[in-house]
Amino acid sequence: MPLVPETFRRYLLASRPTGLADEETVRLDDAATVPDPADGQALIRVRYLSIDPTIRTWMDDAPGYLPPIAIGEVVRGGGIGEVVTSRSANYHPGDLVFGMTGWQEYVLADEGAAAMTTLPAGVDPAVALSVFGVTGLTAYFGLLDVGGPQAGDTVVVSGAAGATGSVVGQLARIAGASNVVGIAGSDEKCAWLTSELGFDHAVNYRSEPVGRRLAEVCPEGIDVFFDNVGGEILDAALANLALKARVVLCGAISQYNEARPVGPRNYLSLITRRARMEGFLILDYLDRFPEAQAAMAGWVMEGSIQHREHVVEGLEHSIDALNLLFNGGNTGKVIVRV
Amino acid sequence: MPLVPETFRRYLLASRPTGLADEETVRLDDAATVPDPADGQALIRVRYLSIDPTIRTWMDDAPGYLPPIAIGEVVRGGGIGEVVTSRSANYHPGDLVFGMTGWQEYVLADEGAAAMTTLPAGVDPAVALSVFGVTGLTAYFGLLDVGGPQAGDTVVVSGAAGATGSVVGQLARIAGASNVVGIAGSDEKCAWLTSELGFDHAVNYRSEPVGRRLAEVCPEGIDVFFDNVGGEILDAALANLALKARVVLCGAISQYNEARPVGPRNYLSLITRRARMEGFLILDYLDRFPEAQAAMAGWVMEGSIQHREHVVEGLEHSIDALNLLFNGGNTGKVIVRV
Numbered sequence: 001m002p003l004v005p006e007t008f009r010r011y012l013l014a015s016r017p018t019g020l021a022d023e024e025t026v027r028l029d030d031a032a033t034v035p036d037p038a039d040g041q042a043l044i045r046v047r048y049l050s051i052d053p054t055i056r057t058w059m060d061d062a063p064g065y066l067p068p069i070a071i072g073e074v075v076r077g078g079g080i081g082e083v084v085t086s087r088s089a090n091y092h093p094g095d096l097v098f099g100m101t102g103w104q105e106y107v108l109a110d111e112g113a114a115a116m117t118t119l120p121a122g123v124d125p126a127v128a129l130s131v132f133g134v135t136g137l138t139a140y141f142g143l144l145d146v147g148g149p150q151a152g153d154t155v156v157v158s159g160a161a162g163a164t165g166s167v168v169g170q171l172a173r174i175a176g177a178s179n180v181v182g183i184a185g186s187d188e189k190c191a192w193l194t195s196e197l198g199f200d201h202a203v204n205y206r207s208e209p210v211g212r213r214l215a216e217v218c219p220e221g222i223d224v225f226f227d228n229v230g231g232e233i234l235d236a237a238l239a240n241l242a243l244k245a246r247v248v249l250c251g252a253i254s255q256y257n258e259a260r261p262v263g264p265r266n267y268l269s270l271i272t273r274r275a276r277m278e279g280f281l282i283l284d285y286l287d288r289f290p291e292a293q294a295a296m297a298g299w300v301m302e303g304s305i306q307h308r309e310h311v312v313e314g315l316e317h318s319i320d321a322l323n324l325l326f327n328g329g330n331t332g333k334v335i336v337r338v
Numbered sequence: 339m340p341l342v343p344e345t346f347r348r349y350l351l352a353s354r355p356t357g358l359a360d361e362e363t364v365r366l367d368d369a370a371t372v373p374d375p376a377d378g379q380a381l382i383r384v385r386y387l388s389i390d391p392t393i394r395t396w397m398d399d400a401p402g403y404l405p406p407i408a409i410g411e412v413v414r415g416g417g418i419g420e421v422v423t424s425r426s427a428n429y430h431p432g433d434l435v436f437g438m439t440g441w442q443e444y445v446l447a448d449e450g451a452a453a454m455t456t457l458p459a460g461v462d463p464a465v466a467l468s469v470f471g472v473t474g475l476t477a478y479f480g481l482l483d484v485g486g487p488q489a490g491d492t493v494v495v496s497g498a499a500g501a502t503g504s505v506v507g508q509l510a511r512i513a514g515a516s517n518v519v520g521i522a523g524s525d526e527k528c529a530w531l532t533s534e535l536g537f538d539h540a541v542n543y544r545s546e547p548v549g550r551r552l553a554e555v556c557p558e559g560i561d562v563f564f565d566n567v568g569g570e571i572l573d574a575a576l577a578n579l580a581l582k583a584r585v586v587l588c589g590a591i592s593q594y595n596e597a598r599p600v601g602p603r604n605y606l607s608l609i610t611r612r613a614r615m616e617g618f619l620i621l622d623y624l625d626r627f628p629e630a631q632a633a634m635a636g637w638v639m640e641g642s643i644q645h646r647e648h649v650v651e652g653l654e655h656s657i658d659a660l661n662l663l664f665n666g667g668n669t670g671k672v673i674v675r676v
Binding site for chain 1: 401402403568573587588589590593598599600601602603604605606607608609610611612613614615616617618619622
């Protein structure tokens with residue numbers, strides 16, 4: 001039997017944040033008892049956490065696509081762990097598994113609602129969480145299915161240096177877009193987009209007037225806008241749509257920490273441009289994950305899609321890691337190594 | 339030769355309104371010279387004006403689907419007139435013609451950009467402007483093409499007692515919707531919707547909490563929301579969408595007189611409900627007008643679609659007629675008899 005401690009660390013939602021999460025609202029419990037797996041269960045040592053903007057939305061007491069995290073509950077989130085002990089034929093000690101681990105060092109997997117998926121051998125866990133994981137698949141289905149880019153289109157993505165946005169721009173190029181534009185929050189990020197990822201243009205929203213710059217670099221208007229940000233950036237894009245444009249709503253990181261979100265004032269351009277704005281959730285595409293992962297693997301291997309992971313060391317920095325997504329501190333996928 | 343006066347009355351845009359149009363911003367010119375038709379032209383005596391919310395948007399100096407009305411120009415708008423004298427084989431004295439007449443007593447039609455369409459004999463001009471006109475066709479293409487109602491759907495329309503909204507609800511029933519809900523601004527309007535037009539429910543937005551009432555009368559959520567209003571009513575609908583809902587953006591009468599429009603705060607429900615919001619313009623459907631008019635004529639004759647016109651007497655009341663659309667004073671299509 002491997003050495004398992006008696007207690008472990010985990011983060012519980014203590015109260016609902018107004019604004020960014022902090023150590024008052026998300027509290028450390030450093031003396032949780034490591035559970036014994038029952039029949040059909042396995043004990044998992046969590047190794048990596050996938051840090052995603054949507055985690056912040058689950059902390060609000062608001063209707064969503066999943067119920068809010070309850071007060072006193074472990075912070076919900078995806079991750080990868082290693083099977084420690086198993087009383088299920090589905091889990092073998094030493095295997096790496098992916099699932100909803102939560103922000104904690106140990107968790108039980110089962111064969112039902114808390115089932116986890118064994119990672120194929122040879123897949124780097126960080127890459128499994130980024131380009132082959134929910135992040136990459138969000139870009140794949142959101143851009144290709146909802147956005148429907150056509151050859152010659154102008155495609156613009158906000159949060160372009162983030163985990164999903166950086167993949168969206170590269171997928172747009174693969175889909176034949178002739179003009180790919182990213183909006184990001186620093187000159188370094190913008191340089192990464194244009195010099196390494198093949199974006200045609202990048203707009204630094206902290207130092208440039210986004211609407212005016214979009215008008216300059218999208219002279220024929222925006223055919224597909226993939227939005228991770230909301231707020232003024234969404235409005236700037238709405239003001240520059242081409243006829244029959246598609247606005248793909250993936251998220252709104254500018255709004256998740258606001259008590260009262262702001263709606264897009266320029267939404268009536270959807271009428272004058274005969275355009276549509278559409279949301280999606282990757283949960284609806286579960287049966288197509290194998291198709292998407294195979295396609296993404298091919299593009300990664302041939303070098304058409306590059307990716308970057310921003311690894312934060314230590315479970316104790318999970319809150320800071322989450323906040324990186326909202327203060328612009330990350331480039332690429334944020335992962336916590338537990 | 340018929341008796342034609344030397345001068346005529348017309349309304350010119352004197353300055354851009356902030357808020358409702360009034361006699362300062364839209365000025366009477368009562369001594370315009372009646373023009374002589376050149377070769378290929380006809381002189382038209384305007385008889386009816388179609389009063390539509392979009393006219394107010396053309397008074398703003400803002401990008402739209404048509405250029406703004408220039409300062410000093412006749413107020414743009416559709417209407418029906420009678421051919422007085424003609425130097426074109428396309429126009430015959432005594433015929434009724436439909437086109438962009440503007441707010442004036444006389445106008446020239448030609449065979450090019452200012453061409454007008456001869457009304458078939460036997461069609462009541464008021465009906466030609468309402469249910470068979472742009473108003474009815476807006477309901478037809480917006481609901482059936484953009485909204486795509488399915489049998490068993492819940493369809494909700496705002497501005498439901500207006501010219502377009504009242505037709506939308508009846509078309510929803512024809513398309514097989516099992517629950518048709520209208521939002522309107524008085525108990526009289528609501529009673530008209532449910533007792534005469536066959537709506538299942540009506541919500542009076544002036545006396546009832548719209549969001550809560552929509553939750554009550556749409557227990558399975560809204561599949562299609564046809565929006566003429568914007569603002570808080572759009573937000574209330576967004577909070578009550580069914581999965582995969584379609585929000586059809588037709589207009590936003592609550593916003594057209596606002597200096598700084600408000601965007602829908604609840605737009606992120608488009609993500610959680612995997613829904614889409616889409617705008618349209620009837621200009622894109624010109625080639626399908628005959629199909630739509632034939633279908634509408636059939637439904638009107640069999641009694642499946644009822645309609646009402648709100649006729650205002652006298653060109654001098656055109657501004658008041660326009661403002662009826664924004665203060666809720668009309669039921670059905672607003673028409674000025676010139």
